[in-house]
Amino acid sequence: MTAFDYDLFVIGGGSGGVRAGRLAASLGKRVAIAEEYRFGGTCVIRGCVPKKLFVYASQFPEHFEDAAGFGWQVGETSFDWTKLVAAKDREIARLEGLYRRGLENAGAEILETRAELVDAHTVRLVKTGQTVTAERILIATGGAPNPHAALPGHELCISSNEAFDLPELPRSILIAGGGYIAVEFANIFNGLGVDTTLIYRGKEILSRFDEDMRRGLHKAMEEKGIRIICTDVIEDVSKAPAGGLVARTLAGQTLAVDTVMLALGRDPNTQGLGLEAAGVEVTERGAIVVDEYSRSSVAHIFALGDVTDRVQLTPVAIHEAMCFIETEFRNNPTTPDLDLIATAVFSQPEIGTVGLSEEAACKRYPEIEVYRAEFRPMKATLSGRAEKMIMKLIVDSASRKVVGAHVLGHDAGEMAQLLGISLKAGCTKEDFDRTMAVHPTAAEELVTMYQPTYRVRNGERV
Numbered sequence: 001m002t003a004f005d006y007d008l009f010v011i012g013g014g015s016g017g018v019r020a021g022r023l024a025a026s027l028g029k030r031v032a033i034a035e036e037y038r039f040g041g042t043c044v045i046r047g048c049v050p051k052k053l054f055v056y057a058s059q060f061p062e063h064f065e066d067a068a069g070f071g072w073q074v075g076e077t078s079f080d081w082t083k084l085v086a087a088k089d090r091e092i093a094r095l096e097g098l099y100r101r102g103l104e105n106a107g108a109e110i111l112e113t114r115a116e117l118v119d120a121h122t123v124r125l126v127k128t129g130q131t132v133t134a135e136r137i138l139i140a141t142g143g144a145p146n147p148h149a150a151l152p153g154h155e156l157c158i159s160s161n162e163a164f165d166l167p168e169l170p171r172s173i174l175i176a177g178g179g180y181i182a183v184e185f186a187n188i189f190n191g192l193g194v195d196t197t198l199i200y201r202g203k204e205i206l207s208r209f210d211e212d213m214r215r216g217l218h219k220a221m222e223e224k225g226i227r228i229i230c231t232d233v234i235e236d237v238s239k240a241p242a243g244g245l246v247a248r249t250l251a252g253q254t255l256a257v258d259t260v261m262l263a264l265g266r267d268p269n270t271q272g273l274g275l276e277a278a279g280v281e282v283t284e285r286g287a288i289v290v291d292e293y294s295r296s297s298v299a300h301i302f303a304l305g306d307v308t309d310r311v312q313l314t315p316v317a318i319h320e321a322m323c324f325i326e327t328e329f330r331n332n333p334t335t336p337d338l339d340l341i342a343t344a345v346f347s348q349p350e351i352g353t354v355g356l357s358e359e360a361a362c363k364r365y366p367e368i369e370v371y372r373a374e375f376r377p378m379k380a381t382l383s384g385r386a387e388k389m390i391m392k393l394i395v396d397s398a399s400r401k402v403v404g405a406h407v408l409g410h411d412a413g414e415m416a417q418l419l420g421i422s423l424k425a426g427c428t429k430e431d432f433d434r435t436m437a438v439h440p441t442a443a444e445e446l447v448t449m450y451q452p453t454y455r456v457r458n459g460e461r462v
Ligand code: NDP
Pocket: 176, 177, 178, 179, 180, 181, 182, 184, 200, 201, 202, 206, 207, 233, 263, 264, 265, 266, 311, 312, 313, 343, 344, 345, 346
């Protein structure tokens, strides 16, 4: 019998914490998991899942329009925001139930309370004031939208958290940021009929993505009616006398809108967690410093997911949790493999991507081959919709390996998952070439681009 109340105490019931807690409990460990809000974390409660449901909702107006080209006549349509929010709430309540049941069935103890560290082995349950001890502690408290507190009027703005539950759909919205969240929500609101403007500080949205994807998406979003302002930032936000908000920008524009949403990155949730008392080191941003085994500066305190400074993605947190369990409870030291993470931006059109952008590949390899196709997807021929798909493979000329694959268009996220396997397996361009096409699909383009569109040698296109 150990002197501790638990073998593992998990703080945070999101994707990473729940996976770790469930697996440890199923191995017969004495596990408690504390969550102050709702089980499921950002992904289920106010992130990936509701976002994707809203993306679907926002696509119907285009489906209705496209139907005419295929002989359908769609009658009068209308949209009810409160119905969508309620349907979304029912679905996330169902998923939250699954998360809880998974923990209960594995034998983990669920504690509905905020938990804070008192010292390196002791946790205080804030709801009751009780303290408990654990041999190992796992911090998986995730992140929260950066409130951008230096911006005058930031308290008048919403973040993605509130966007999911607005009492009513605004008529107009200004979204600040050029990352995943800003771009995805700009498309959602626009699709739902909201007059949408995006303002981003850089020259082109989605920094770090392949330039072709960035430009292609920018153009497609503008064609759908989204106004995109680059190289500018909001300077202040104030209430307009007649209602709504006014945002003034650095470049001197005045934008009057119903709602301003800030999507300027997310910060780790570490404030008030008692990390100092326990001796856990954090970065300047407040992220918990961990080694390759997710171990913090205190040997038996671990952290994973968005509360650390690694990659802010649900599957990454889950993977880190599984590696933690292997290492600590299965005697099989395993480090997370964060190389070649396939990812999707659920913009409209979507971006699916894995590996290096053309720009990054040029810096890494003396010569690359770029295979690029831009075409009208089949559905658009009858719908008459002016939209283009872009597909791109980046090949290291020396090894012949495909080192980057990028898709802009319908189902790009689905394609990215499968491209991820190919790149992870180290497939060469010749492997792609000898793969039979699936016809008629858009994805077949990925295996039928036989000739390079161009090469880039030492940074020069040849
Ligand atoms: P991102 O890091 O993607 O984007 C933040 C944006 O805010 C960038 O455009 C950044 O500009 C800009 N920005 C940051 N600070 C400032 C500032 N002080 N002034 C003006 N602009 C600023 O963060 P998000 O909040 O969009 O998303 C958080 C994370 O969540 C993502 O990194 C992603 O990992 C994850 N996520 C994943 C999704 C998916 O997989 N589909 C969906 C949603 C989120 P710059 O680029 O110039 O630095």
